[in-house]
Amino acid sequence: MRRVTSALITGASSGIGLALAVALAGPGVRLHLSGRDADRLDRVAETCRSRGASVEPRVVDVRDRDAMHDWVLSAGSLDLVIANAAIAAGIAGGAAERPDQTRALFETNLHGALNAILPAMEAMRAQPPCPDGVRGRIAVIASVAAFLPLPGAASYCASKAALDTWMVASAPAARREGIRLTSVCPGFVRTPMTEGQGGRMPGLLEPEEAARRILRGIAGERVRIVFPWWMGLAARLGGLVPPRVLAAVVSRPRT
Numbered sequence: 001m002r003r004v005t006s007a008l009i010t011g012a013s014s015g016i017g018l019a020l021a022v023a024l025a026g027p028g029v030r031l032h033l034s035g036r037d038a039d040r041l042d043r044v045a046e047t048c049r050s051r052g053a054s055v056e057p058r059v060v061d062v063r064d065r066d067a068m069h070d071w072v073l074s075a076g077s078l079d080l081v082i083a084n085a086a087i088a089a090g091i092a093g094g095a096a097e098r099p100d101q102t103r104a105l106f107e108t109n110l111h112g113a114l115n116a117i118l119p120a121m122e123a124m125r126a127q128p129p130c131p132d133g134v135r136g137r138i139a140v141i142a143s144v145a146a147f148l149p150l151p152g153a154a155s156y157c158a159s160k161a162a163l164d165t166w167m168v169a170s171a172p173a174a175r176r177e178g179i180r181l182t183s184v185c186p187g188f189v190r191t192p193m194t195e196g197q198g199g200r201m202p203g204l205l206e207p208e209e210a211a212r213r214i215l216r217g218i219a220g221e222r223v224r225i226v227f228p229w230w231m232g233l234a235a236r237l238g239g240l241v242p243p244r245v246l247a248a249v250v251s252r253p254r255t
Helices: 015-024 038-050 065-074 099-125 154-176 207-219 229-238 243-251
Strands: 006-009 030-035 054-059 080-083 136-141 179-186 224-227
Touching (some): 015 207, 030 038, 038 054, 080 099, 099 179, 136 154, 207 224
Parallel strands (some): 006 080
C-alpha cells in the first residue's frame, strides 16, 4: 500500500480512533477527524499537528446522514476512511434492553458507519486510480462480538454483525471498482468504552497496538482483521452453542 497522505476517521477523539489518527499523522499527511467532544477532538488535532500533519477536526453526529455526506464529500481526495465511531451498552444477567438503547446502538454502530462508508465509496469512485488500480481504502471497526449472539448485549452484537457481514460481502464488488474494504473485529482494547465494563477482559490490548495491527492489515488488503485470533475463534465457537445453553451461562451468577 502506498503511503497514506489523506485520511478521514470518525470517533477520533478517544480510544482506537485517537490511536489511529496519531499513528497516521506525519509531514505531508492531511487528516479529517470527527468526534462528539470538541475539546478532546481539538487535543487530538494538536497532537497530530505536532507530528507534522495538517488536521481538520469536525464535531459531527454520525447518525446525521446529510451532515456526514456533506462532510465526507467536502474532504477532497481520500486514501483511507475509517468508520470507528460506536457506542456500547451491556445489560447484566442477560436482561432485556430498553427500546431506546436498541435504537441508539443500531443508529450509531450500523447506520452511523454506513453514513461514512457510502459517501466515501461515492467519492472514491470518482478518484483516479493509483498505478496499482486502487482508488481508496475503507475500514470499519466492528468487533469479535459480531460472531457471538450474547444475551445482555443483543443490539451491540447484532449491529456489529450486520456491519461486518455487509463489509465482507461487499468487498468483492468494491474491489472491482478499485476500492478496498476491510472489516476490523478486535477483542478487548483499553478505551473509554471498555473502562466502564468491569470484570475480566482477557487479551486486553492497548489502543496503540490495536492501531498498529489495524493499519498493517489494511496495508495487506485483508478483508477481515481479527485480533486476538484466539478470541475470534472462541467467539465463533460460542456462536455454535445452543441458545438456551448460552443464555444459561451468561445469566449464571458470578462468584
